[in-house]
Amino acid sequence: MGNDAVFRVDGLRKSFGHIEVLGGVSLELHAGEVTVLMGANGAGKSTLVKIISGVYDHGGGSMSLAGHEFDPKTPAEAIRAGVVTVHQNINDGVVADLDVATNLTLDRLSGSGVPTLFNPGRVRREAKAVADRMGLAIDLKARISDLSLADRQMVAIARAMAHRPKVLILDEPTSSLSSAEADRLFALLDRLRQQGVAILYISHRMSDIRRLADRIISMRDGVISGIFDKKPLDYEGAVNAMLGRKIQLERIVARNSAKAIFATDGLRVAEGARPISLTLGDGEVVAITGLVGVGKTALAETLFGLRQPLGGTMMLNGKPYAPASTGEAIAAGVFLVAKDRGENGIVGDFNVQENISLPFHRRMSRLGVLKRRIERAIARQQIQELGIVCRSERDEMASLSGGNQQKVMVARWMSQAARLFILDEPFQGVDISARRDIAAKLRTSAHGRATLLFVTELDEALETADRILVMSEQTIVGEHRNTDVDLERLLAEVAGGPLHSAA
Amino acid sequence: MILRDNAIRYGFIVLLFGLIAYFAVAADGFVSPQSAVFIFQSVAITGVLALGVTATLVVGGFDLSIGSVATSAMMAAAYVMVVLGQNAVVAVVVCLVIGAVVGLINGWLIVYMRVPDLLATLGMMFLLVGLQRIPTEGRSIATGMTMPDGSVANGSFGAAFLALGRHRFDFFIPNLIPVSVVVLLVLAVLIWFFLEYTRFGRMMYAVGSNERAAELAGAPVKAYKIWAYVISGVFASIGGILLAARLGRGDIASGNNLLLDAVAAALIGYAVLGAAKPNAFGTAVGAVFVGVLLQGLTMMNAPYYTQDFVKGVVLVVALVFTFALSGRGRR
Numbered sequence: 001m002g003n004d005a006v007f008r009v010d011g012l013r014k015s016f017g018h019i020e021v022l023g024g025v026s027l028e029l030h031a032g033e034v035t036v037l038m039g040a041n042g043a044g045k046s047t048l049v050k051i052i053s054g055v056y057d058h059g060g061g062s063m064s065l066a067g068h069e070f071d072p073k074t075p076a077e078a079i080r081a082g083v084v085t086v087h088q089n090i091n092d093g094v095v096a097d098l099d100v101a102t103n104l105t106l107d108r109l110s111g112s113g114v115p116t117l118f119n120p121g122r123v124r125r126e127a128k129a130v131a132d133r134m135g136l137a138i139d140l141k142a143r144i145s146d147l148s149l150a151d152r153q154m155v156a157i158a159r160a161m162a163h164r165p166k167v168l169i170l171d172e173p174t175s176s177l178s179s180a181e182a183d184r185l186f187a188l189l190d191r192l193r194q195q196g197v198a199i200l201y202i203s204h205r206m207s208d209i210r211r212l213a214d215r216i217i218s219m220r221d222g223v224i225s226g227i228f229d230k231k232p233l234d235y236e237g238a239v240n241a242m243l244g245r246k247i248q249l250e251r252i253v254a255r256n257s258a259k260a261i262f263a264t265d266g267l268r269v270a271e272g273a274r275p276i277s278l279t280l281g282d283g284e285v286v287a288i289t290g291l292v293g294v295g296k297t298a299l300a301e302t303l304f305g306l307r308q309p310l311g312g313t314m315m316l317n318g319k320p321y322a323p324a325s326t327g328e329a330i331a332a333g334v335f336l337v338a339k340d341r342g343e344n345g346i347v348g349d350f351n352v353q354e355n356i357s358l359p360f361h362r363r364m365s366r367l368g369v370l371k372r373r374i375e376r377a378i379a380r381q382q383i384q385e386l387g388i389v390c391r392s393e394r395d396e397m398a399s400l401s402g403g404n405q406q407k408v409m410v411a412r413w414m415s416q417a418a419r420l421f422i423l424d425e426p427f428q429g430v431d432i433s434a435r436r437d438i439a440a441k442l443r444t445s446a447h448g449r450a451t452l453l454f455v456t457e458l459d460e461a462l463e464t465a466d467r468i469l470v471m472s473e474q475t476i477v478g479e480h481r482n483t484d485v486d487l488e489r490l491l492a493e494v495a496g497g498p499l500h501s502a503a
Numbered sequence: 504m505i506l507r508d509n510a511i512r513y514g515f516i517v518l519l520f521g522l523i524a525y526f527a528v529a530a531d532g533f534v535s536p537q538s539a540v541f542i543f544q545s546v547a548i549t550g551v552l553a554l555g556v557t558a559t560l561v562v563g564g565f566d567l568s569i570g571s572v573a574t575s576a577m578m579a580a581a582y583v584m585v586v587l588g589q590n591a592v593v594a595v596v597v598c599l600v601i602g603a604v605v606g607l608i609n610g611w612l613i614v615y616m617r618v619p620d621l622l623a624t625l626g627m628m629f630l631l632v633g634l635q636r637i638p639t640e641g642r643s644i645a646t647g648m649t650m651p652d653g654s655v656a657n658g659s660f661g662a663a664f665l666a667l668g669r670h671r672f673d674f675f676i677p678n679l680i681p682v683s684v685v686v687l688l689v690l691a692v693l694i695w696f697f698l699e700y701t702r703f704g705r706m707m708y709a710v711g712s713n714e715r716a717a718e719l720a721g722a723p724v725k726a727y728k729i730w731a732y733v734i735s736g737v738f739a740s741i742g743g744i745l746l747a748a749r750l751g752r753g754d755i756a757s758g759n760n761l762l763l764d765a766v767a768a769a770l771i772g773y774a775v776l777g778a779a780k781p782n783a784f785g786t787a788v789g790a791v792f793v794g795v796l797l798q799g800l801t802m803m804n805a806p807y808y809t810q811d812f813v814k815g816v817v818l819v820v821a822l823v824f825t826f827a828l829s830g831r832g833r834r
Contacts, residue, residue: 349712361702
């Protein structure tokens with residue numbers, strides 16, 4: 001197997017500051033094969049791609065392409081050598097205001113030996129040749145901005161293929177495509193595979209992976225945690241290698257709840273998805289787990305009034321609940337700690353105290369005037385209860401560590417009593433001790449509300465929740481009480497396929 | 504580090520006092536109540552406009568239409584009193600309504616039509632500059648003027664209205680403080696209190712710093728943004744009322760510098776006390792700073808045509824203070 005590898009990575013390392021992101025990664029890509037790379041957020045996938053595509057330097061190890069050493073200093077160098085990357089953001093790959101023909105030949109507009117004058121006839125001829133080779137049926141005169149996302153993606157890939165690369169890297173190419181559009185992309189990839197291109201395909205979507213993969217490589221915490229190339233491919237094994245338990249943690253004592261606080265009936269969050277019916281009880285901590293892009297955030301946003309459901313109803317405290325805005329959700333006692341705190345949570349110009357008080361100004365003011373004494377008292381109390389490490393409640397957010405910033409985000413919503421407390425990826429970019437603190441606090445304070453977590457990492461669900469729900473294809477596909485969880489069945493549900501009952 | 508912090512925090516205030524000390528020594532008669540009042544009076548109108556634009560800067564926007572809102576309000580006040588023969592109260596109400604409506608339209612364009620703030624308010628500026636000329640076919644408005652249809656406008660500026668521009672209150676010295684300065688001080692305290700101490704002001708800062716986070720905290724972000732433009736429009740129209748009262752006529756050619764001066768004051772305000780963000784106190788200090796500088800230079804016989812250059816220099820230096828030295832170039 002080893003000697004026909006077109007592209008080889010050997011012991012690649014990379015650190016940012018003193019944090020090691022890649023700890024010696026070795027992998028091979030073969031001509032005419034689609035190798036799928038799986039890994040949770042922060043596993044190091046994108047760092048690896050950026051090193052291969054010449055964006056980052058590597059800190060150790062080596063790469064070789066067709067037997068020769070490969071060490072690109074710039075993205076252009078990687079492309080010239082025959083390693084082409086199509087990045088996740090489609091619009092990075094095309095220029096929206098130019099037509100398809102110009103986009104397909106864009107890379108020939110600069111560099112040495114290119115004629116100064118722009119020759120539209122020649123551009124069209126070259127573009128036609130590229131399009132024909134790829135079987136691309138798009139009007140070459142159309143402007144990119146008038147095309148659908150899928151067509152733009154096709155153009156971006158065709159443009160990449162115009163270099164006749166040996167290695168093509170696709171970073172989550174279907175994340176913004178519909179399933180019919182994705183099918184067109186897969187047909188194109190099949191064609192490229194036949195032409196003998198080695199393809200590295202990064203994705204979380206199990207349906208894509210099942211459709212395309214010849215081999216699967218799982219990554220976790222900066223190292224390769226599993227390589228799967230025996231047919232039939234072991235999809236659950238791959239998911240397990242990517243998400244499975246790292247260390248045996250102490251089990252929590254799962255609680256039952258008698259009194260329902262929140263329930264959905266036939267809730268639909270995406271077009272064509274099966275409806276979701278779930279019930280959350282008083283004092284219960286429920287985790288919803290599933291891969292990236294299965295609709296966890298869409299569900300969280302629907303519960304919080306950020307988006308409207310496509311169908312179905314919600315009940316809170318036995319009464320119909322249909323928030324039209326986040327303000328209405330908060331007034332009803334439904335709070336959300338949004339994922340990606342830098343984007344959705346932290347107000348950078350505000351200090352810790354002001355960040356904590358943000359949603360509850362009305363309750364801390366009289367005649368519109370904020371009572372700062374109360375604001376400060378609440379902030380101090382939260383800092384103490386959650387063990388936020390800071391000099392005072394007036395520290396800038398930027399001076400706090402990631403874990404402590406996240407604690408502030410949780411503290412923001414813990415300062416008032418919730419009926420339904422939702423946390424979307426609350427442990428992202430959080431060190432283990434802060435994660436334990438937050439989880440412990442969630443469990444000890446759980447009485448009187450329903451707590452709902454959305455997490456990708458199974459460990460996080462297993463060490464915080466009383467009950468674990470599995471989400472796949474925008475709906476709930478499995479439920480487990482967190483005592484003696486059948487991990488195999490859970491992983492199969494995450495992987496989205498029928499259960500392989502091989503012992 | 505502490506030295507640097509103090510330089511950022513107090514640098515501009517020290518510069519202001521240094522400037523005053525320098526002029527006190529170099530220019531005869533600079534230090535007197537009359538001179539101080541004159542400085543305040545010279546910045547009163549631009550200061551009011553600057554306080555309004557500060558509100559839009561706080562929510563992360565910008566309002567380029569303030570200058571033309573002020574001149575439109577001035578022309579409207581003159582038209583209402585001189586041509587339509589109404590009294591001062593009607594004129595003031597009409598001006599304030601114009602300011603509020605323009606603010607609403609600006610906010611609507613930006614929030615619902617998704618026009619970028621600079622472009623929306625730039626468009627509104629051109630629109631108003633043109634609109635204010637239509638009723639009189641491009642002529643200035645004064646008592647006794649001939650209208651396009653041949654009639655003569657016989658109305659006049661009411662005494663109460665003119666008092667807004669000309670009356671002076673006694674303050675230790677008789678006839679010292681003009682109404683416009685009082686208006687400036689009152690509005691400055693109001694907007695400062697509003698932005699710093701009310702929950703609405705706090706949320707406006709949150710919207711400006713991280714709109715998404717503010718929305719997720721339950722704030723009606725769109726409403727806050729529109730309100731900011733309404734505040735800006737109303738303040739600009741108050742500036743226009745003061746301008747009309749000072750001139751006593753609707754002068755088509757006046758008010759050209761209002762936008763530049765007001766924006767400069769608000770941006771200089773970023774640097775005051777190391778705030779690195781728009782704030783009402785800084786804006787007021789920024790306005791006074793420009794006023795002191797110009798008054799001092801005038802008293803030292805610097806030619807008038809150097810004024811815009813000096814203002815530009817001060818603005819650039821202040822922006823360097825804000826963004827480079829404090830290392831907070833997020834905006």
